[in-house]
Amino acid sequence: MYRKQATRLLFLFALHAFPGYGVYTDRRLGLVQKGEPTSLVKQSLLKGVAILGIATFITKLLGAVYKIPYQNITGNQGLFVYQQVYPLYSTLLTLATAGVPIAISKLVSERLAEGDEYGAQRIFRISSFLLSSSGILFFFLVYFGAPWIATWMGSAKLLTLPIQAVSFALLVVPLMSVIRGFFQGHQNMIPTAVSQVVEQAVRVMTILILSWWLMKTGAGVVWAGTGAVFGAFTGAVAGLIILLFYWRQNRREWKKHSRIAKTTPSSFLDSTRKVIRTLFILAVPVCLGALVMPLFSLVDSFTVTNLLIVAGWKTEAAVDAKGIFDRGQPLIQFASFFATALSLSIVPAVAEARAKGDERGVVERSVLALRLTLLFGIPASLGLAVVAGATNIMLFRDDSGTSALAILAFTTLFSTLGLTSSGILQGLGQVGLPARNLLIGVGVKLFLNAWWVPTMDIDGAAWATVVGYAVASLLNLAALRGQIGSLFRLRGRGFSILGATVLMGLSARVVMGLVSVAVAGSLSLRLGMTLATLSAVLIGAVAYILALFRFGGLTQVELERVPKAGPELVRLLKRLRVLPS
Numbered sequence: 001m002y003r004k005q006a007t008r009l010l011f012l013f014a015l016h017a018f019p020g021y022g023v024y025t026d027r028r029l030g031l032v033q034k035g036e037p038t039s040l041v042k043q044s045l046l047k048g049v050a051i052l053g054i055a056t057f058i059t060k061l062l063g064a065v066y067k068i069p070y071q072n073i074t075g076n077q078g079l080f081v082y083q084q085v086y087p088l089y090s091t092l093l094t095l096a097t098a099g100v101p102i103a104i105s106k107l108v109s110e111r112l113a114e115g116d117e118y119g120a121q122r123i124f125r126i127s128s129f130l131l132s133s134s135g136i137l138f139f140f141l142v143y144f145g146a147p148w149i150a151t152w153m154g155s156a157k158l159l160t161l162p163i164q165a166v167s168f169a170l171l172v173v174p175l176m177s178v179i180r181g182f183f184q185g186h187q188n189m190i191p192t193a194v195s196q197v198v199e200q201a202v203r204v205m206t207i208l209i210l211s212w213w214l215m216k217t218g219a220g221v222v223w224a225g226t227g228a229v230f231g232a233f234t235g236a237v238a239g240l241i242i243l244l245f246y247w248r249q250n251r252r253e254w255k256k257h258s259r260i261a262k263t264t265p266s267s268f269l270d271s272t273r274k275v276i277r278t279l280f281i282l283a284v285p286v287c288l289g290a291l292v293m294p295l296f297s298l299v300d301s302f303t304v305t306n307l308l309i310v311a312g313w314k315t316e317a318a319v320d321a322k323g324i325f326d327r328g329q330p331l332i333q334f335a336s337f338f339a340t341a342l343s344l345s346i347v348p349a350v351a352e353a354r355a356k357g358d359e360r361g362v363v364e365r366s367v368l369a370l371r372l373t374l375l376f377g378i379p380a381s382l383g384l385a386v387v388a389g390a391t392n393i394m395l396f397r398d399d400s401g402t403s404a405l406a407i408l409a410f411t412t413l414f415s416t417l418g419l420t421s422s423g424i425l426q427g428l429g430q431v432g433l434p435a436r437n438l439l440i441g442v443g444v445k446l447f448l449n450a451w452w453v454p455t456m457d458i459d460g461a462a463w464a465t466v467v468g469y470a471v472a473s474l475l476n477l478a479a480l481r482g483q484i485g486s487l488f489r490l491r492g493r494g495f496s497i498l499g500a501t502v503l504m505g506l507s508a509r510v511v512m513g514l515v516s517v518a519v520a521g522s523l524s525l526r527l528g529m530t531l532a533t534l535s536a537v538l539i540g541a542v543a544y545i546l547a548l549f550r551f552g553g554l555t556q557v558e559l560e561r562v563p564k565a566g567p568e569l570v571r572l573l574k575r576l577r578v579l580p581s
Helices: 002-017 043-065 067-097 100-113 117-152 156-171 173-185 190-216 221-229 231-262 272-310 315-325 328-344 347-355 359-386 388-396 402-408 411-427 432-484 494-519 525-550 556-560 565-575
Strands: none
Touching: 043 067, 043 190, 043 328, 067 117, 067 156, 067 190, 067 221, 067 272, 067 315, 067 328, 067 388, 100 117, 100 173, 100 272, 117 156, 117 173, 117 272, 156 173, 156 221, 156 231, 173 190, 173 231, 190 221, 190 231, 221 231, 272 315, 272 432, 315 432, 328 359, 328 402, 328 411, 347 359, 359 388, 359 402, 359 411, 359 432, 359 494, 359 525, 388 402, 388 525, 402 432, 411 432, 494 525, 556 565
C-alpha cells in the first residue's frame, strides 16, 4: 500500500516538475484513485525528484547558452543551418519517444508494486522492440528523404548533409528513453539525471569543438553545421553508455527477482498487442502535448526563408536574414528560464493540494504562481527589449536584427504565462487543453508568418511569434478563470507593478547610455557594449526589486509562500538589505 502511494506521489511531483517530458495528471494516469489518501511517504522519492530537477536545470541552462558561441564561430549562415535542422529533429524525436518514459515507468511501477519483476521486464522488452523499430523507421525516412526536406526548407545545398547527420541520433535515443522509463519505474532517478546531464554536455562539446575545427580548417558552414547537429548522436551515445553502466550494476538484483517471479504465475499475462495498446494510450496524449513546442520553431524553419525568397530576396540574403532571426531564440530561452524558475516550483504544490481535496490551497497556489510569473515576466520582457541593441553586439558582434530581437523579447511574458498556466491546468485535470491551445497558437503563427514575413521580413516573423504565444497563453488563462475565478488578484497593485517596471526600464536605459558614452573610444565596441549591458541589467534588476517591495507590488509574506525557494529568497534579500530584517 505504501509503495503504491509513494509511486503515485513520485509521478504527481515528477511529471508536473519536468515539462520536457510532458505533464500528466494523477488521476488520468491512474496514479491516484478517487478517495485514496496521498500523504507524502519515502523521503528517497522526493530526493529522486530533486535530483531530476537539478539535472533539468543544468541541461536547460546548457541548452540556452551554447548557440551564442556557436554563432560566433560559424556566423549567421552557420546558425541558420543549425536552427533549420534541429527543430525537425526535435519534432521527430517527440513523435518517436515523447511520453514513453512516463508510460513505461507507470506500467513498470504497477508491476513492481504487485511483486511482478518478470512482468516489468516483459514490458521493457516489448517497449524496446517497439521504440527501436520506430527509431529505425524515422532514421530511414529522414536520411534518404533529406534532399527533399532540405529543398522544402529553402536550401538543398546547405541543409541536405546536416539533415542526414542528425538522423543517426534517431537510432539511439528511443532505446535510451525506454531504459530511463524502466529505471524511473524502479523509483531510481539517478540514472536518468546523470544520463541527461552527460548527454547534454557531450552534445554541446561536440557542437562547439567540431564547428570550431571545421571552420578553422576551411570546411565551411555546411560541414560546421553538420558537425554541430551530429552532436545529437554523440550526446545520445554518451547518455546510453551511462544508462548501460547503471543497468549492469542493477542487472544481478533484477535477475534474482525475475527468477523468483518465474516460480509463480505472473499477474501480467496480457498479450503483446494489449501491452502495446496500453503504452500508446498513455504515451500518445503526452506526445501530442510535447509536440507543440517544437512546432513553433519548425514553422519558421519551413516558412521564413521560403517566404523571403518569394518576396524577391536572393537566397543568400534570405538565409542570412533567417540566421539573424535565430539569434533571438537563446536569449528568449534564457530570459524565460529564469523568469519561470520560481513560479514553476509552485505547480507541483497545486497538484498536491488537489490530490488532498484542498480546493482553497489549489486556488491560492495557482494565483501565487501566476502572479509571480507576471511579476518576473513583465520586467524580463521589457528589460530585454531595452538592452536588445547592446546585447546583440555583446553576444553576436553586430547589431543586425536588433528590431526583431526587441520584438521577440515580449515572447518572454507570454511563454512564461503559458508555461505556468499549462502546468496548473494539467494539475487541475485539464490534460489536453494546454496542448490544444498551443496548437491554436502554432496555427496563428503559421498564418501570420505567411501574411507578415513578405512585407516586414524577420520583424514580421518576430511579431507572429509573439502573437502566437499570446493567443495560446490567453486561451489558457481564460480556461483557468472559469475554474479558479480571478487570476492574479493584485488588489489595486497594478499601478505599483507598472511603476516598478517603468522605473526598471528607465534605469536600465539611462545606465546603458551613460556607460556607453563613458567607455566610447577607450574600449572596443563589443567590450564596451558588454559592460553597458551588464551594468544596465544589474541596476535595472535592483531598481525593480526595490521598487516592487517599496510600492507594495510584492510582499514578504507572499514571497515566503513559495515552496522551498521562498524562505531562501527572503533570507537572501534580507542579507542584501532589500527587505528589513
